Amino acid sequence: MRNKFADVIYQQGKIDERICVVVSDISPAGSIEKFRKKFPNRFINCGVAEQSMIGIASGLALEGFRPFCYTIATFALYRPFEMVRVDMCYQNLPVTVVGMGSGIIYSTLGGTHHTIEDVSIASSLPNMTVLAPCDPDEMKLATEWCAKRTKGPVYMRLGKVGEPILTKNSIEKFKFGKIRYLQKGNDVAIITYGTFMNTAIKLSKYLEEKKKKVSVISCHTLKPLDYFGIKKMLNDHDNIIVLEEHVLHGGLGMQIRNISSIEKSRSRIQHFHLKDKFIHTYGSYENLLDSHELSYSKIIRNLKL
């Protein structure tokens, strides 16, 4: 996702002189270097100083630019939170904060590097748009949307490296603000966002073997959430499975339950999410998911259909 993002932003930078990249000491490896070399004025490295990254990007937006701030998700959103809130959101400026390596992908780096509550935090800010594309292709479309919009801040949650393409055979196209069916069935709907789509697809295959007709849905736009799309999903399926690499509070599952309650839906919702606990253990990404009952095997074990 990281390299693809750098490619996309370079392409956008070529066609639109307003695109700037403001980073906080990320490694110059990868193709973000291409942007820096080609557009040295429009690339700013603030060093290990995330408050200045957001403040300066907001200043550039006040002067008509379309800045993208880019660093590891925790440092992109939490460290400069008040700058995100006041400089970006209160002033409603077209700044995109790209949080790289969100969730618990940095499994051995410890809780300081885990981003488990970002959707909730970013979504709670007025004016903020929250995106979490599920694969590099969807990320490209989401980034292009960010580059073209005229106002309003965005938080974009991205994975780390090596994500496979999952949307190649998708039956629906990416449309901002709409849930996207990658495939459609009428028994079970699996809805997720971001890199957890990999697990969702694996789970859909497992259920299909059990003769279930399964919908797989990418909820790439977490805010504004596609209320009517979700209402229809609840109407069309008896079983809903929500998967998210995020804590319960303020995540997608809670919002779907809210819509279900308002609409008096009778569909059964099963929600798999991270626990309300910091992770103090190390090991692989799978190990950490497993410790929060969120690994593929634990999901299968706890699933009731």
Next chain:
Amino acid sequence: MLINKEFSLSKSANRCFSYRKRILEISQTVSALHAAGAFSCAEIIDLIYYGLKKEYKNYSDIFIMSKGHSCIIQYLILNDLGFLTKKDIDSYCKSRGKLGCHPDYGTPGIQASTGSLGHGMGLAVGIAHGFKIKKKKSKVFLIISDGELQEGSTWECMMMAANLKLDNLVCFLDHNGSQSFGKTKETHPMFYPIEMKVKGFNWNSYSVNGHNTKSMVQLLKKIKLNKPTMIIGNTVKGKGVSFMEHKPIWHYRSPNKDEYNFAINNLKKVIK
């Protein structure tokens, strides 16, 4: 630095007298005013608007009031310049008005939302660098409080301003040496020396009496803008009303009727 030709010291002094008087009048209609902080930066803000800020054919200089709590003085100037109406000023902090205690982006003449300390420097650096990318000749004028110079975010962005060689950024520090807890010299002694710290960040840094417009003009005329520049204006919080000067309580409080009457009379004497 070029001072606008039409700028006159005596007119500036008259305007500053009038700002203080009008602020005292407004203080009788609202409870939260931050009068003392506005009094300490009156001469500096007047100088920025009338003596420094320039309008060109296609672009103009930008001013950011980072110490947003003193924006009442900016509102009065924007009223004089035609951006805001008398009605706007009369409805300050009232339910149908559009002006609050802190400047809000989108209000005519207000170029950034401020109020939380330590945000203006980042915005100013971003705008100043934006000017560089666009090859505009405009400058960014910024005023910060000494409280804001205690925020890490201010220093982060000052480092970046020097890295980016922003010779189009001029920051005034309203150094009144007073904050909520008392005198900065006593509560936070290692805040000093300021000038040396700022120079250490590869900025130009100069100190001047921030109420003496003549001295400020003389200094500014000599300054060559070859890097980001900080003008440390040494000021008095509550300047102009004897019982308000150096007293932390006037950071936020509005005078009662008796205090107001005293202040109005006292104000005339002080300025004379």
